[in-house]
Amino acid sequence: MTVMVELTDVRKLYNGGSPQAAVDGVTLTLQQGEFTAVMGSSGSGKSTLLNLIAGLDRPSQGRVLVDGVDVARLSETELARFRRTRIGFIFQFFNLLNNLTVLDNILIPAQLAAVSPAVARDRATALMHELGLAEKQMLFPGRLSGGERQRVAIARALINQPLLLLADEPTGALASRAGEQVMERLTELNRRGQTILLVTHDAKLAAAYASRIITLSDGRVADDSRLKASPEVAPSDVLRLRPGEASP
Amino acid sequence: MSLRFGILGLLAEEPLHGYEVKTRFESLLGGTWEVNIGQIYSTLQRLERDGLVAPADDRGDRGKLPYHLTATGRRTLNDWLRQPEDEPQPLREEIYVKLLLAGRLANGNVERLLADQRRVYLQRLKDLSGLERRSRDEGRDDLALLVRGAVFHTEADLKWTDAWAEEIRRAPKRGGRQ
Ligand SMILES: Nc1ncnc2c1ncn2[C@@H]1O[C@H](COP(=O)(O)OP(=O)(O)O)[C@@H](O)[C@H]1O
Numbered sequence: 107m108t109v110m111v112e113l114t115d116v117r118k119l120y121n122g123g124s125p126q127a128a129v130d131g132v133t134l135t136l137q138q139g140e141f142t143a144v145m146g147s148s149g150s151g152k153s154t155l156l157n158l159i160a161g162l163d164r165p166s167q168g169r170v171l172v173d174g175v176d177v178a179r180l181s182e183t184e185l186a187r188f189r190r191t192r193i194g195f196i197f198q199f200f201n202l203l204n205n206l207t208v209l210d211n212i213l214i215p216a217q218l219a220a221v222s223p224a225v226a227r228d229r230a231t232a233l234m235h236e237l238g239l240a241e242k243q244m245l246f247p248g249r250l251s252g253g254e255r256q257r258v259a260i261a262r263a264l265i266n267q268p269l270l271l272l273a274d275e276p277t278g279a280l281a282s283r284a285g286e287q288v289m290e291r292l293t294e295l296n297r298r299g300q301t302i303l304l305v306t307h308d309a310k311l312a313a314a315y316a317s318r319i320i321t322l323s324d325g326r327v328a329d330d331s332r333l334k335a336s337p338e339v340a341p342s343d344v345l346r347l348r349p350g351e352a353s354p
Numbered sequence: 355m356s357l358r359f360g361i362l363g364l365l366a367e368e369p370l371h372g373y374e375v376k377t378r379f380e381s382l383l384g385g386t387w388e389v390n391i392g393q394i395y396s397t398l399q400r401l402e403r404d405g406l407v408a409p410a411d412d413r414g415d416r417g418k419l420p421y422h423l424t425a426t427g428r429r430t431l432n433d434w435l436r437q438p439e440d441e442p443q444p445l446r447e448e449i450y451v452k453l454l455l456a457g458r459l460a461n462g463n464v465e466r467l468l469a470d471q472r473r474v475y476l477q478r479l480k481d482l483s484g485l486e487r488r489s490r491d492e493g494r495d496d497l498a499l500l501v502r503g504a505v506f507h508t509e510a511d512l513k514w515t516d517a518w519a520e521e522i523r524r525a526p527k528r529g530g531r532q
């Protein structure tokens with residue numbers, strides 16, 4: 107197994123923020139190919155943790171290695187390049203540019219990373235096809251449903267073929283069916299090898315789709331559980347309808 | 355409770371003999387409740403005694419007798435179907451009592467147990483979600499809804515363990531514990 111992310115005793119204190127660290131001594135390892143969910147109540151440090159891994163924030167203490175690279179030691183330019191090429195990020199509210207078409211939104215990171223236009227277009231076409239967006243490529247985001255917008259954001263995050271896909275509450279703004287569809291797409295990507303770290307406070311979505319659940323509490327890892335795949339569980343193993351009360 | 359009305363409900367669709375009642379009942383509930391055939395026969399006998407069901411005809415041997423719903427049976431069933439259920443909230447799981455006792459005996463030091471219990475609930479959510487999906491794939495939307503009920507209950511159990519853990523974190527030094 108290859109280590110994708112390695113955090114060692116990472117702390118993050120915000121300047122001018124609370125003296126309580128937002129991330130307070132986190133040590134954890136993510137393997138390549140894992141689909142991990144991060145849970146925890148609001149303010150427990152989930153977004154901060156993701157931002158530290160994405161290089162959007164620098165740790166106050168400790169070390170963040172992504173694919174062997176010590177993120178905190180990179181210069182701003184190196185960091186920007188690192189983020190463009192190694193990390194895909196999706197957000198709760200999609201963060202699409204409304205005056206660009208679906209296709210152009212998806213192409214932005216490739217242009218920033220100076221990927222050749224022909225290669226970028228091929229990748230975009232494949233991603234749109236895979237994510238059920240082929241018919242929507244010339245539309246503007248304002249014409250799309252929430253679920254479709256998030257799928258555009260996923261395509262945009264994947265256009266540079268990042269090693270790691272980070273998602274901060276990607277279903278938080280979606281109706282439950284659209285949320286499930288987004289999770290199904292992510293699961294499909296993971297099945298083909300994409301490493302995913304996703305923040306959610308929806309326990310059902312986390313448990314249904316991820317194979318590992320890390321729970322934060324006050325900036326610390328309160329629990330780290332690996333779940334067993336359960337394709338053949340018998341109904342009566344997980345659900346029993348009050349059998350004690352069968353007597354008339 | 356439910357077996358009695360379950361039988362009435364199935365007989366309201368068409369006359370059935372005991373073994374058919376068993377297989378239909380189990381399939382209705384997607385295998386989440388296995389009933390033994392003896393229970394079916396004894397319940398049918400009680401229902402017959404109460405005048406709610408009757409053998410469709412009285413030829414043939416006892417085990418093969420198809421039963422049908424009587425007019426009284428249909429009225430009783432319809433009354434039951436119209437009534438919302440209003441029992442006190444059942445908290446049957448032993449974990450409730452276990453945590454209360456463990457809390458007293460260990461001065462509130464139940465973090466380990468809570469963490470382990472939480473993992474059980476997370477795994478159960480995964481298992482139930484898989485079952486829900488399979489039910490839908492098999493065209494059993496009714497069963498998927500039943501499973502979804504169990505999902506909501508498990509989510510509530512999970513919230514409850516979190517609330518308990520939160521309570522311990524916010525007020526950690528109770529009793530003799532430092
Ligand atoms: N830019 C910031 N400046 C100061 N404090 C912050 C900043 N971002 C987050 N925090 C604080 O850090 C803690 C963790 O926040 P966050 O990582 O956003 O939690 P979560 O995503 O789990 O809700 C909170 O107490 C929050 O108020």
Ligand SMILES: [Mg+2]
Pocket residue numbers: 152153154274
């Ligand atoms: Mg957040």
